[in-house]
Amino acid sequence: MHAVKVKRVCVTAVVALSLTACGESSTDSADDCSVEIFAASSLSSALTAMTDELRTESGCDITYKFGSSGSLAATIEAGATPDLFLSSGTTSVTASGLDVKTSRAIVExxxxxxxxxxxxxxxxxxxxxxxxxxxxxxxxxxxxxxxxxxxxxxxxxxxxxxxxxxxxxxxxxxxxxxxxxxxxxxxxxxxxxxxxxxxxxxxxxxxxxxxxxxxxxxxxxxxxxxSTYFVTPINGSSQVTRLLTFMTSAKFSERLVTDFGFEALVK
Amino acid sequence: MRRTAKSLIAIAVLAVAVVAIPIIGLFVRVPWTRMSELWSNDTASAALRITLQTSLVATALCVLLGVPLAWAMSNASDKVRTLARALVTVPVVLPPVVGGIALLSALGRKGVFGGFLSSLGISLPFTQTAVVLSQLFVAMPFLVLAVESQFRTMDRGVIDAARVMGFGPFRTFTHVVLPMTKGSVIAGAILAWARAVGEFGASITFAGSLKAKTQTLPMAVYELLERDWELAMGLSVVMVIFAIGVIFGLRSQLLNSGNA
Missing domain, CATH: 3.40.190.10 (Periplasmic binding protein-like II)
Incomplete structure (x- = not known):
């Protein structure tokens, strides 16, 4: 009797887990990839509002970690591996151990x-x-x-x-x-x-x-x-390259200038 | 039977490893040759001074307010005591940063009581008083809970004898109860002090963090981590050594009170 009860519980659990798994797969993005962006907290409103555009450009889900560029750099230096780092200034790029030569200015x-x-x-x-x-x-x-x-x-x-x-x-x-x-x-x-x-x-x-x-x-x-804002790629994957191209485009900087109060780079 | 014992020992070893490995990691990686720099480092020395000042004041307030509260709780009815204990325990289980937001909501310039204080020209946020209040908020429960349990288990016959000898309630408390429970009060005060020294979340929210004004040791470690992680590790080691010292202090204190 006890064995039957245990078996019933196990079957129910397996069915429940299967259903849960089905539910999860249905909410996954079509491309099943994600791009993790570390960004200065002063960019949080702009990036959050532009998430759909970034998702379209990269073809991937976008996740963020916002904070001071200094603390984000310390996190990267300690081993965190985001895909892109958007920082205020290049001091934090250097502090994070990334190659500052790969950084591209976006806005000020x-x-x-x-x-x-x-x-x-x-x-x-x-x-x-x-x-x-x-x-x-x-x-x-x-x-x-x-x-x-x-x-x-x-x-x-x-x-x-x-x-x-x-x-x-x-x-x-x-x-x-x-x-x-x-x-x-x-x-x-x-x-x-x-x-x-x-x-x-x-x-x-x-x-x-x-x-x-x-x-x-x-x-x-x-x-x-x-302060000048920079974007630095941390890996060379195709989705990161697509995002980098978008973020260094005139369209992206114009959006930041027009809708979010940033200033265009002085040429 | 023997196999069960071995598996339990294996789990116990794993549990010890969970606590010990980070501490060992810290002691192995800390740049010992740079430890002397801590004494000449402005951030570290100012934070040490602020931490000692504020935590000692907070501990004194914990004792002044917490010991009478513990005594009142030990003499209260079960219903009142349960309610008081639940309330006093809240800061222990609350995330410290929530404590900071609560303090800001109550005593901030736009807070429930802070508005009144502002009208008197008193502004508490971002001051050393705010650091002390944050430490008091998170540390007092440790003292109250430790002392209250001692008050409840002490020999009540001695108190009755003091009353028969003509001692009033206050004199009984100061001349009979406190000397008998001195060890627990000291142990509770040490626990509260240790908690006050380590306080971070409530303080940084309510008091902010400004060097030589409101920045305590945990805040200094957090700041140093971004610009000089080796010194941050050094300061962390100082705090671990302090914690170990507190544990040994408590151990001897508890042994003494047990022998008394």
């Missing part, structure tokens, strides 16, 4: 002063020297993230332009650091930070934020800085 983004739309800070913080006021809760990307490096360059430039009587040091100004650009923006949206320095492209698809691009020059001296 300027650093901007970002506040919550309609907040007091959005009216009063409109230039870099406004950051000197201690009343603002200011967030910067960590120095390990490209947006943090860029912020440090701009603050150094501001010190040069506005005179050394002002302390534009990171520790003097910032209340906190975030590991990537997206994390900073979340804190502004939550109202925990008044102002952050991050990419101007952040405001294109987020109506809750106000971006004031830091001008490239002030009084004839360098102030604002830009």
């Amino acid at each position: 983004s300027s650093l901007a002063i970002i506040t919550s739309k309609g907040s007091v800070a959005s009216r009063e913080v409109i230039a870099v020297d406004d950051l000197l006021e201690k009343k603002w809760k200011l967030g910067l990307c960590a120095t390990t993230a490209p947006c943090g490096e860029l912020a440090d360059e701009v603050l150094t430039n501001a010190g040069d332009v506005l005179g050394n009587t002002f302390d534009f040091g990171r520790n003097a100004l910032a209340d906190t650091e975030a590991i990537n650009a997206s994390d900073l923006l979340t804190k502004v949206e939550m109202g925990e930070l008044d102002v952050v320095l991050s990419y101007a492209s952040s405001c294109a698809d987020n109506s809750d934020l106000t971006c004031t691009v830091i001008p490239a020059e002030l009084d004839g001296r360098r102030l604002g800085e830009k």
Whole structure:
């Protein structure tokens, strides 16, 4: 009696597993391949919105891992094997152990002063020297993230332009650091930070934020800085090559510029 | 019978390997020749200072708040005690980052109580106070649960005798209960301190991470991992040695309390 019961359970389990397997195969993509993309968090909105196009171009399913280019590079260096790496700047490409000669520039983004739309800070913080006021809760990307490096360059430039009587040091100004650009923006949206320095492209698809691009020059001296985004292939498979061709095409960069607030490369 | 025992031993060895292999890996790969650099590394030394400052304050608060709570719980009715214990245990089973979001929701500038604090000119997020509160949130349950079980199993006849001798409830607690359970309180405090030192998720969410201000050792390890993984490993080894020290400290403490 017991043996019959066990047999019945086994048969039911086998049938259930078979059905599950059938169900899974029916949801698989037609080509049964996938491309894994590691990308800077500042590209997350754009890439997520363009997933269908990327799927069509590559003929494969697309999966993402977003984060600071620095931490993604550390992950690759530690052994992760994505198919493509979209980074802000090439420092992280070098840090990841990939060949920087294979990297191709796509678009750029300027650093901007970002506040919550309609907040007091959005009216009063409109230039870099406004950051000197201690009343603002200011967030910067960590120095390990490209947006943090860029912020440090701009603050150094501001010190040069506005005179050394002002302390534009990171520790003097910032209340906190975030590991990537997206994390900073979340804190502004939550109202925990008044102002952050991050990419101007952040405001294109987020109506809750106000971006004031830091001008490239002030009084004839360098102030604002830009970050260039690169795509680096990690393997030479046909689907990766197809995606690389698409991502370095004018069509792709125009989409990023028109719909997601990035800037075209200066030729 | 013998075969069963051997298979169990094999499983036990596997279980030990699961814990030991990563630690061994860390100790083998760490660049020992660079360990001295940790002392002169700004990030590591500042993080060590912040960690010691905040974790010791958090542990003191754990003892000040947690021991009376444990005593109250041990004297409460079963229903109240069960409810209180469930509530106190929540931070232990909660992912720390959820704890950070909870703290931000309550005490952030736009939080339920944080709005009121902001009107008084008090802003807690991204401060060392926020680090302490995060550590307190995750560490206090360890002390409360350890001490409460000791309070419940202690000889209640001594408390009755103290009452008969004219001791009030507060004096009984401070002059009779605490000296009798000193070992458990210290063990609970060490556990809470160790948890506070290792706190990461709640702190980075509620207090952020800024060098020499709110960045503690686990956050420094996380940051160093991106730019100097060898030093990150070195700092990790320091934390493992600290953890082993805590375990030995607890062991001797528990043995002492057992002998008392």
